[in-house]
Amino acid sequence: MIYDVAIIGGGPSGLMAAITASQNGANCILIDKGNKLGRKLAISGGGRCNVTNVLPDEELIDHIPGNGRFLYSAFSIFNNQSIIQFFESLGVALKEEDKGRMFPVSNSAKEVVQVLLNQLDKLNVTTKKDSPVKTIHYGDSTHTVTLNTGENIIARTVIIAVGGKSVPQTGSTGDGYAWAKKAGHTVTDLYPTEVPLTSKEPFIKERVLQGLSLRDIVISVLNPKGKTIKSHRWDIIFTHQGISGPAALRLSQFVVKALKKFKTKEVTVTIDSFPNENEEQVFQKLMKLAKDSPKRAIKTVWKGIVPERYLHFLLEKAGIPLDQTYAHLPNQDVRNVAKLLKAFPIQVNGTLSIEKAFITGGGVSLKEIVPNTMGSKIMPGLYFCGEVLDIHGYTGGFNITAAFSTGHVAGKSAAEYSTTV
Numbered sequence: 001m002i003y004d005v006a007i008i009g010g011g012p013s014g015l016m017a018a019i020t021a022s023q024n025g026a027n028c029i030l031i032d033k034g035n036k037l038g039r040k041l042a043i044s045g046g047g048r049c050n051v052t053n054v055l056p057d058e059e060l061i062d063h064i065p066g067n068g069r070f071l072y073s074a075f076s077i078f079n080n081q082s083i084i085q086f087f088e089s090l091g092v093a094l095k096e097e098d099k100g101r102m103f104p105v106s107n108s109a110k111e112v113v114q115v116l117l118n119q120l121d122k123l124n125v126t127t128k129k130d131s132p133v134k135t136i137h138y139g140d141s142t143h144t145v146t147l148n149t150g151e152n153i154i155a156r157t158v159i160i161a162v163g164g165k166s167v168p169q170t171g172s173t174g175d176g177y178a179w180a181k182k183a184g185h186t187v188t189d190l191y192p193t194e195v196p197l198t199s200k201e202p203f204i205k206e207r208v209l210q211g212l213s214l215r216d217i218v219i220s221v222l223n224p225k226g227k228t229i230k231s232h233r234w235d236i237i238f239t240h241q242g243i244s245g246p247a248a249l250r251l252s253q254f255v256v257k258a259l260k261k262f263k264t265k266e267v268t269v270t271i272d273s274f275p276n277e278n279e280e281q282v283f284q285k286l287m288k289l290a291k292d293s294p295k296r297a298i299k300t301v302w303k304g305i306v307p308e309r310y311l312h313f314l315l316e317k318a319g320i321p322l323d324q325t326y327a328h329l330p331n332q333d334v335r336n337v338a339k340l341l342k343a344f345p346i347q348v349n350g351t352l353s354i355e356k357a358f359i360t361g362g363g364v365s366l367k368e369i370v371p372n373t374m375g376s377k378i379m380p381g382l383y384f385c386g387e388v389l390d391i392h393g394y395t396g397g398f399n400i401t402a403a404f405s406t407g408h409v410a411g412k413s414a415a416e417y418s419t420t421v
């Protein structure tokens with residue numbers, strides 16, 4: 001039997017590709033190595049399944065720093081609004097949360113995955129689980145997908161939707177890159193993105209701030225000359241290895257790139273606890289509080305400006321005893337505290353591994369992919385979608401949006417192409 005479309009990988013991109021190809025009249029087979037489809041989708045967004053993000057296309061693209069502009073064509077065919085309509089037409093009510101993130105009203109990732117699986121059934125897509133693909137043999141008019149068992153599946157078109165290398169226990173172990181290279185494609189350098197930062201600073205090693213969250217701060221990575229390369233405003237949390245939390249995750253790819261670019265072992269990351277005020281204003285605020293209660297210890301008068309643990313830590317860094325009062329407080333000491341509150345520097349030496357990252361940066365080079373079909377410019381009848389491509393966004397539904405969008409486009413194009421061979 002020759003299938004019109006063989007889709008390898010049952011993540012969001014592969015599931016959407018299979019559904020769309022089938023809706024476009026193709027006889028499809030979806031092959032996955034695991035015993036469950038959509039495993040990563042089911043744990044996204046804290047297990048509630050962050051199906052998409054409702055921001056306008058332009059802003060969506062801004063939130064996909066890894067080649068988001070490549071997605072203009074795909075979004076013009078199937079964007080976040082299309083994803084919302086797709087799920088709502090299947091009876092999944094969605095709700096918007098902070099920063100445009102869309103979740104099922106049920107908060108149930110299972111519901112989202114189940115409707116995708118129901119669609120596969122309804123459209124008679126052949127699904128083959130527990131079937132790791134070993135390799136692809138490329139032919140002239142058909143391609144052959146060979147499973148680890150030795151079984152061969154022949155199809156007019158093949159869609160590679162096997163994801164990246166991150167969180168391999170979900171099945172994404174980077175198998176697609178070798179198949180892409182075999183077809184003549186370039187795979188760009190792979191690196192972890194959306195991943196906690198690591199540091200060897202004594203206060204990190206000694207777990208002085210472990211578990212402490214700082215809300216609505218600005219975290220920045222600096223170049224060796226002290227100039228800001230990139231900043232993100234949101235929350236962070238100190239861990240036993242470094243810094244995590246959404247703002248740190250967003251900064252991580254810029255840390256990875258800076259370490260590489262400047263060939264240094266460490267880069268400086270700063271934390272600004274008062275993004276809306278400059279250093280002078282913070283200094284004046286501290287002075288006023290201290291002056292207003294001249295006989296009280298500064299640990300008491302400054303209580304509440306930042307979390308207490310952080311305040312005590314910074315006062316210690318500035319060499320100021322916690323029970324100092326205004327009467328004995330040199331202006332320069334207050335300036336030093338203001339400086340630390342505006343830009344507390346931390347030497348960061350890297351990130352956790354690609355396996356521990358939420359997303360894989362790099363992938364199949366987009367120079368060799370047609371943006372409005374997701375087809376290979378090198379191998380006829382070969383398509384790619386999802387994280388296997390050199391596309392990565394911030395967490396918040398942007399990667400899933402890219403996966404659904406590229407999956408839709410690949411499925412549609414592969415179905416159309418299969419009728420011509």
Ligand SMILES: Cc1cc2nc3c(=O)[nH]c(=O)nc-3n(C[C@H](O)[C@H](O)[C@H](O)COP(=O)(O)OP(=O)(O)OC[C@H]3O[C@@H](n4cnc5c(N)ncnc54)[C@H](O)[C@@H]3O)c2cc1C
Binds near residue numbers: 032167359396400
């Ligand atoms: C914990 C976590 C939370 C996340 N949260 C968010 C979020 O909030 N927002 C966001 O946008 N993104 C998030 N992501 C990222 C998002 O889930 C992924 O970008 C997305 O799932 C990628 O989809 P995909 O279809 O390309 O690949 P995947 O979802 O990785 O699916 C790939 C599939 O291919 C199969 N496969 C792999 N190799 C083979 C093989 N050799 N043979 C057969 N099958 C194979 C795998 O079993 C798997 O089912 C999160 C990721 C993680 C790990």
